[in-house]
Each structure stands twice: as structure tokens, then as C-alpha cells.
Amino acid sequence: MVISLTNSITSRSAFGNAPKQSANFFPVVESMVSSGGGFRVSDLFPSIGLIPVISGHRSNLVALHRAADSMLDEVINQHMENRARRRRRLQTSTEDLVDILLNFQENADHLDLPLTMDSMKAVLLNVFIGGADTTPGTIEWAMSEIMRNPEVMQRVQKEVRSVFRDEVDEEGLHKLEYLNAVIKETFRLHPAGPILPRESRESMEINGFHVPQKSRIMINMWAIGRDPAYWGEAEKFNPERFLDSAIDYKGTHFTFLPFGGGRRMCPAIQFAMPIVELTLANLLFHFDWKLPCDMRPEDLDMTEHFDTAIRRKEKLCLIPTTTTSARPSRLG
Numbered sequence: 016m017v018i019s020l021t022n023s024i025t026s027r028s029a030f031g032n033a034p035k036q037s038a039n040f041f042p043v044v045e046s047m048v049s050s051g052g053g054f055r056v057s058d059l060f061p062s063i064g065l066i067p068v069i070s071g072h073r074s075n076l077v078a079l080h081r082a083a084d085s086m087l088d089e090v091i092n093q094h095m096e097n098r099a100r101r102r103r104r105l106q107t108s109t110e111d112l113v114d115i116l117l118n119f120q121e122n123a124d125h126l127d128l129p130l131t132m133d134s135m136k137a138v139l140l141n142v143f144i145g146g147a148d149t150t151p152g153t154i155e156w157a158m159s160e161i162m163r164n165p166e167v168m169q170r171v172q173k174e175v176r177s178v179f180r181d182e183v184d185e186e187g188l189h190k191l192e193y194l195n196a197v198i199k200e201t202f203r204l205h206p207a208g209p210i211l212p213r214e215s216r217e218s219m220e221i222n223g224f225h226v227p228q229k230s231r232i233m234i235n236m237w238a239i240g241r242d243p244a245y246w247g248e249a250e251k252f253n254p255e256r257f258l259d260s261a262i263d264y265k266g267t268h269f270t271f272l273p274f275g276g277g278r279r280m281c282p283a284i285q286f287a288m289p290i291v292e293l294t295l296a297n298l299l300f301h302f303d304w305k306l307p308c309d310m311r312p313e314d315l316d317m318t319e320h321f322d323t324a325i326r327r328k329e330k331l332c333l334i335p336t337t338t339t340s341a342r343p344s345r346l347g
């Protein structure tokens with residue numbers, strides 16, 4: 016459910032109302048994400064360029080890339096035809112990301128670097144790949160942790176239900192301090208980007224280790240997030256640690272980089288955070304939640320599976336019930 020929600024938000028923002036094209040595109044993106052993610056032997060021996068060739072990994076990626084490329088060609092061509100038709104009829108319409116990129120391309124004569132078709136396709140593909148596992152994964156982990164910690168459920172649900180009256184809306188999101196702390200704590204224990212890859216531009220010494228130029232460096236944010244040297248009771252899900260704390264996810268607190276940091280940091284924070292917040296706020300506002308088969312909270316399986324992001328190994332199955340008695344402020 017969460018994956019189809021976030022997929023639908025991404026495809027509407029990028030492609031507009033093109034359900035058929037989106038439906039064909041998502042399986043290709045999914046395969047690209049699972050082929051590109053995780054660790055492989057070639058990551059351990061990056062200098063041996065033959066490993067990805069022999070393993071068939073490279074040819075698989077090339078085939079997927081070709082499939083995505085031709086689908087994106089079709090989407091862009093379709094948008095160009097629709098735009099031409101609308102202009103002939105002097106019609107206007109809501110713009111999606113493809114329209115915005117085409118506008119930019121049309122008006123970019125004065126730029127040193129024109130927006131080529133290939134760059135446009137790369138941007139679109141990045142949007143789909145970037146959002147594929149990260150946003151739904153974060154929502155799923157947050158719900159899992161909330162279910163495992165009934166006192167957190169009680170507090171966060173009370174907050175959401177006292178801030179909103181009939182519907183959850185974007186304006187009220189900034190009032191949800193505790194929900195925000197819950198999301199940060201989820202990022203700490205379950206970072207969607209557990210490994211931040213970098214390459215050293217020059218050789219250097221760090222803590223007595225020599226790092227040659229052009230070394231591949233993997234920053235393990237998952238381990239840093241659980242390191243007792245930086246976090247008290249590191250394994251405990253404790254959103255309270257982020258209340259009245261200056262730690263945010265803008266990339267300046269090096270023990271907490273859920274969106275990365277520096278020039279390669281996630282460009283989609285402003286897009287992703289409202290999706291995470293609105294989805295969780297809606298789930299908590301409208302429903303009460305139970306674990307299936309009278310399972311106890313502490314028995315909920317939290318086993319992880321590492322692909323590009325760390326997702327739950329088993330799907331999260333919860334039972335929603337609607338209740339009016341849980342929202343006295345709206346009845347009174």
C-alpha cells in the first residue's frame with residue numbers, strides 16, 4: 016500500500032496523469048534499483064574491471080538502461096505533442112516535471128550548459144530511482160517502530176489528533192514536533208541511505224590510516240547511527256532524544272546524515288519529507304492499529320534486508336480500525 020502510494024505521487028509529479036506509462040516504468044525502475052544496490056564482489060575489488068563483465072551484472076544493467084531510455088523517450092515525445100496541441104488551441108494545463116524540464120530547455124539558449132534530451136532523461140530516471148525505496152522504506156520503518164513501542168504510539172497519536180480537526184493538512188505539519196522526532200529517530204536507526212559512497216580527491220592521513228587518492232570510501236551511516244559513542248542507549252527507539260535538540264537532517268551533523276551531506280546530498284528533502292509526514296499523520300489520525308494474530312509488540316520481526324536502502328525483510332502487516340472515540344477533540 017505504502018509503495019503504491021509513493022509511486023503514484025512520484026509518477027504524478029514527474030509524468031502527470033499518464034497511468035499506462037507509469038505502470039510500465041515502475042517495474043524497470045525496481046529492477047534497476049535491485050541490480051544497482053547492495054554490495055558485490057566488484058565493490059571489494061573495484062580495480063578489477065572484469066568482475067562486473069564476467070558476472071553478467073553489466074549487461075543486465077545495460078539492458079535495463081535501454082528499456083528505461085526508450086520508455087522515457089516515449090513519455091517526453093508524448094508531452095511534446097500534447098504541448099503543441101495545447102498551444103494550437105491556446106489551452107493551459109497543470110505542469111508536471113517533464114513540462115518544467117521542456118520549458119527550461121526551450122528557454123535555456125543563454126545558458127552555457129544546454130539541457131540535452133539525455134540530461135533530461137537522466138534527471139527523470141534519478142527522480143524515480145531516488146524515491147523508489149527511500150520514502151516508502153522510511154514510512155514502513157516508522158510504523159514498525161511505533162507499533163513496537165506502544166507509549167510512542169500513544170504520544171504521537173495524541174499529538175496528531177490534537178493538531179488536526181477533520182483532515183490532516185500541510186499547514187499543520189510544522190506543529191507536529193513529536194512526529195518529527197519520531198521520523199528523525201527512524202532515520203537514525205533505519206537510514207534509507209545506509210552507505211554514503213565517496214571517492215578521495217587526494218591522498219590523505221586519517222587517524223593514522225593512509226588513504227590513497229581516488230580510493231572508494233564507504234561511509235557507514237547505519238553503524239554511526241547505532242554507535243554508543245555518539246548516542247545514549249543507542250539501540251533503543253527513543254524519539255525524545257530529538258526533542259529540544261538542534262540536530263537536524265540538513266547535512267551538518269556528521270553523526271546524523273539521513274539525506275547525506277555536501278554536494279551529493281539528497282536534492283529531494285523538500286519533496287520527500289512532506290510525503291513521509293503527511294502519510295504518517297494520516298495513518299495515525301484516521302486509524303487505530305493492531306498487530307495481526309494478537310502478536311505482542313516486542314515480537315514484531317524487525318529483520319533488515321539491504322538493497323540500495325535497508326528495507327524490512329518481511330512485509331509489515333497491520334490491522335487498521337477506524338474509531339471515533341479515539342478523537343474526542345473533534346467530537347466535543
Ligand code: HEM
Pocket residue numbers: 141142143144145146147149150153206207208211212272273274275276277278279280281282283286287288291
Ligand atoms: C525519506 C526519503 C529519502 C531519503 C532518506 C533520501 C536519502 C538520500 C541519501 C542518503 C542520498 C545520498 C546523499 C549523499 O551521498 O550524500 C540521496 C541521494 C539522492 N536522492 Fe534521496 N532520499 C529520499 C528521497 C528521495 C526522493 C523522493 C527523490 C526523488 C524525487 C530522491 C532523489 C535523490 C537523488 C537524485 C539523489 C542523488 C543526488 C546526487 O548524487 O547528486 N531522494 N538521497
